[in-house]
Amino acid sequence: MSAPVKLGLDTFGDITVADDGQPVSHAQTIRNVVEQAVVAEETGLSFFGVGEHHRSEFAVSSPEIVLAAIAGRTRDIHVGTAVTVLSSDDPVRVFERFATLDAVSNGRAEVVLGRGSFIESFSLFGYDLADYEILFDEKLDLFSRLMTEQPVTWSGRTRAALENVDVFPKTDAGLKAWVGVGGTPESVVRAARYGYGLMLAIIGGSASRFRPLVKLYHESLDAFGHSGLPVGVHSPGHIAETDEQAWDEAYAGFAAMNDTIGRERGWPAYNRMRFQHDVGPEGALYVGSPETVARKIATTVQTLGADRFDLKFSTGMLSHGHLMRSIELFGTRVAPLVHEFLAEGAPAPRS
Template sequence: MAEIELGLDTFGDVTVDGDGRPVPQAQVIRDVVEEAVRADELGLDFIGIGEHHRADFAVSAPEVVLAAIAARTERIRLGTAVTVLSSDDPIRVFQRFSTLDALSHGRAEVILGRGSFTESFPLFGHDLADYEVLFEEKLDLFTALLAEEPVTWSGTTRAPLDGARAYPETEAGLRAWVGVGGSPESVVRAARHGLPLMLAIIGGDPLRFAPFADLYRRALAELGQDPQPIGIHSPGHVAATDELAREQLWPHYRAMHDRIGRQRGWPPMTREQFDLAAGPTGALAVGSPETVAAKVVRAVTALGASRYDMKYSAGTLPHDLMLRSIELYATEVAPRVREELATTAAA
């Protein structure tokens, strides 16, 4: 954990300008590129861009955005948060990311998941009744493609393959994770395929995910797989003080929660619920650099994680506030986290 990777995630949430008006999706995409460039300049390890097919998120083709970022950055690793593999073709996903890997000189990663939104299923002609089998079969095929050898495969969700290969080849392999929300079945599936695990912790105490991390490690060992890293994806926002961070984030986080809640049957979020989530044991890493660093250290220590990605975008949170949050995360949170973990490791 002393060698923790600290990254960022965004879904390309449609933001508002200084007058509270929605920013056009095209500008949001350009802003995401600028945010990633700033993260690279400040030395952060990773930028992950989510895939959505909705009006409130601007990015539906993250690989294209990542390619633009690759052309303007030097060291930051480039990936997704997540790629909805269930409604995509595994060969095309591999080809897009191996191409990104070439453009970025080996910096590409892919985080594969089923996604918490389902708009892509009808959009691309898939039946939600096949939700489980689509992901299981396509992950099986994608894992086979990672070896970059001829693949013979058959299943129920696409035509069989006989000695097929996917191009372009990478120079040193493609790093692929499985993103999960915390179900035991999903954790064991990731272990069965021998892929790193990314835990999406978006609610509750992060420490309640420790049993899933333990299950994953036990499953890897029992299945004869090599040890793999565990990562954490969790929302956050950094400002000069705890009070300022909460006041900046609250109206935009509430707008996002309530918009999605109207579709899913959730009640409106109260300020008390938000403050609890932003508190010492909540999932939201919101506050001053000292507060956010302490929450990151607490979470990665409990789970034995080696990657922490803060989802810095939240609903309509404006671009300038996100840029400032990124700067504080990179220049003040990251050093504190690394120092604390190094001290703990030495002890």
Template sequence: MTERYEFGLDTFGDVTAAPDGTVLPHAQVLRNLVEEAVLADRLGLDFFGIGEHHRHEFAVSAPEVVLGAIAGRTERIHLGSAVTVLSSDDPVRVFQRFATLDGLSGGRAEVILGRGSFIESFPLFGFELSQYQELFEEKLNLFAALLDQEPVTWAGELRPPLENQLVFPPVEHGRLKTWVGVGGSPESVVRAAHYGLPLVLAIIGGSPARFAPLAELYRKALAQFGKPAQPVAIHSPGFIADTDQAALDTLWPHYQVIIDRIGRERGWGAVTREHFESEASEHGALYAGSPETVARKIASAMRTIGAVRFDLKYSNGTLPHEAMMGSIERYGSEVVPRVRELLAEADAADAELDAAAALAQADRADAGANAERGE
């Protein structure tokens, strides 16, 4: 039986520290990342996503190449981006790369398209930041046209047109599974609905409950556009250890390094341990703790938003490979089964309430009919 819910892992290929504290070379981080994906496949997880960055803290600038290596070492796990920065790439080449990955992996490729939260790719590839919004909108429009795998005739303002053009290789079975990743913009949510594409909510700070209205907006927009219902997924950071305290103590120094580094660039103040622990609390967006703590928090967030997939961003700054492997092991063997239990219990309770409500409605209708007949 196909499971209603899916659970995955995401990584940005963060450059990590060795057990002795020395920073690993990018090449070793890439090799370690492949081993992390192999473990995820062995544990039966549903998805493994790799982000794209072009800066020294992250080892992955070509996710599809790494995903191709992983495809050759895995059997069932779906493989995709987290996210592909479509604004500074070419939609035709993105489609070709993921269609190639799909063929190599036997139909396991997915792509998550987004604008990204870093801007290094724009000057690197010769794009103007002043066209940040226009680039994504135009390129998503072209990518959506490519998904039908029919000859494409298309014209825009920022890219040369296509005239009755087929793109190769074709996806072997059906369509390439394509999501749109958003960070909290209502306009981005409506845009995803306009194209009828599944939605990934990147919830990296604050309460996940803040995103429930966006998920509802997305569902309403799908209906208004006449599109079929589509899944909603959550992407959030986390780390799992044997106890809550061990998880927080292990993760904190690595989390602090990466948040403070990014914060200096963006004008934030230094992150505090108090803020860190608040994010790891019941209502925050950091899923750090024991397996039971994290499982309950994931189940709650998925219920609140109506999500059917949760992707844990398990890499966090310089957090060592060995610690991440332990976290992946706990996620796959303890957290995910427990989340499934919690969601199954909640779904069963909902079904009972729905049945009771339907019965009560039928009783009221019968009573009304009897009253009209004077019985």
């Protein structure tokens, strides 16, 4: 890496619980997300990302609006999505919304484009899952043309054609875009073809499994004539003063979310043994003390040559207070340790 790794946070606006154990309202959760972003900036972090979902477990269905509120409360931290489900949206409207966010944030907007890991938005907005692949292919192609900020002529199967159409507002210096990838080579090559940063969503298994995809991305960038584009990592985690405290605080939320999704997808029930594996060196959860999490992040960054690491810090049952403390620890203690460990050669996480 030619520059120090950038560290950020992602949230899906997970519905948390209050001190009395009752779920917090969607409205209060959104207000809490804004406060969390303010603390992220105060601790010196580089990025705050908000995901898009359309189901009861998550409060944020319109991330750009939340991000605009965050932009109004902050000055330096970059704000963006994690991810924007482009397949079930309109590329013209997505570009317009993010160009507007870029204006109100004074050039701090980023968009991470993806197909999403949930499918509720397809039926909600009238799309057929049978068109899953072509929807993303065509819409990413149109979005890439809009990114030139020149009049666009385009036609395809998934929306009305455009003939020499100009789109507004224009940005001051262009919009930064990434493609979120879950692990398929085709998605990696697609990101390279259009000249977007690669954001790897590593939510299961060891980060080392993604090295071939990073290699493919760089080879594809060369083949398509692009260079200097970043690789990022998005992974879940939680930080507390000690490993044991972090594990105890985080387990219920991870178990509840895995079991909820698992019932829909046929996964086995989650258990503590699996959780302890996932928080270990070969797992995808960055849960523990500041030193434990920093060592694991540093190892991942070094293994993949990543330019940015975003910790998905919110998962279900954790209270707003726990999340705020996790953010503080990430910015004030984890971030300096990551840079220190990378300078020393990124020692392997302790088992």
